[in-house]
Amino acid sequence: QVQLVESGGGSVQAGGSLRLSCAASGFAYSGYCMGWFRQAPGKEREGVAVIYTGRNSPNYADSVKGRFTISRDNAKNTLYLQMNSLKPEDTAMYYCAAEPGSFWACRDLTKEYNYWGRGTQVTVSS
Numbered sequence: 315q316v317q318l319v320e321s322g323g324g325s326v327q328a329g330g331s332l333r334l335s336c337a338a339s340g341f342a343y344s345g346y347c348m349g350w351f352r353q354a355p356g357k358e359r360e361g362v363a364v365i366y367t368g369r370n371s372p373n374y375a376d377s378v379k380g381r382f383t384i385s386r387d388n389a390k391n392t393l394y395l396q397m398n399s400l401k402p403e404d405t406a407m408y409y410c411a412a413e414p415g416s417f418w419a420c421r422d423l424t425k426e427y428n429y430w431g432r433g434t435q436v437t438v439s440s
Contacts, residue, residue: 316340316429318410323434330400330438336393336410336431344368347413347420349427350384350395352406352436361423362408363395366415373421378404400438407433 322334334350349364363384365372372384383396393410411427419425 316412318412318429318431320408320410320431320434323408323436325437325439326400328401328438328440331396331398332400332436334395334397334408334410334434334436336395338391338393338410338412341412341429344388345414347415347425347427348386348393349411349420349423349425350382350393351409351411351427352404353409354406357406359409361425364420364423364425365393366417366420369417371417371421373423375423397436400436402438402440404436405438406436408436409433 317339319337344367346367350362351359352362353359362378363374365384381399385394410431412429413427
């Protein structure tokens with residue numbers, strides 16, 4: 315049974331940093347697309363950053379490029395999202411997701427995912 319558990323959310327002031335973690339279990343970690351998605355109240359869910367577990371070649375939404383970094387520790391089956399220079403518009407519930415896939419499929423921020431965590435709230439105040 316696939317399980318994804320996010321942690322690390324919180325409240326920060328604009329310009330601050332947070333590091334999200336996603337502990338994954340129940341599936342062969344290699345050969346998967348994994349990503350971070352967010353949803354703010356009244357808005358659609360959007361892809362923030364995605365990565366293929368078999369190769370370190372992430373893809374980012376334009377809104378977070380240069381500020382957020384996705385990484386994974388395959389030995390720990392853990393996905394991370396380092397968020398720097400946070401802005402109020404980054405406020406949202408952040409979700410970790412996983413899905414079997416290939417390197418090129420994993421670069422698609424709109425790819426559908428079947429496995430989701432419960433989310434962790436990030437609030438950025440001005």
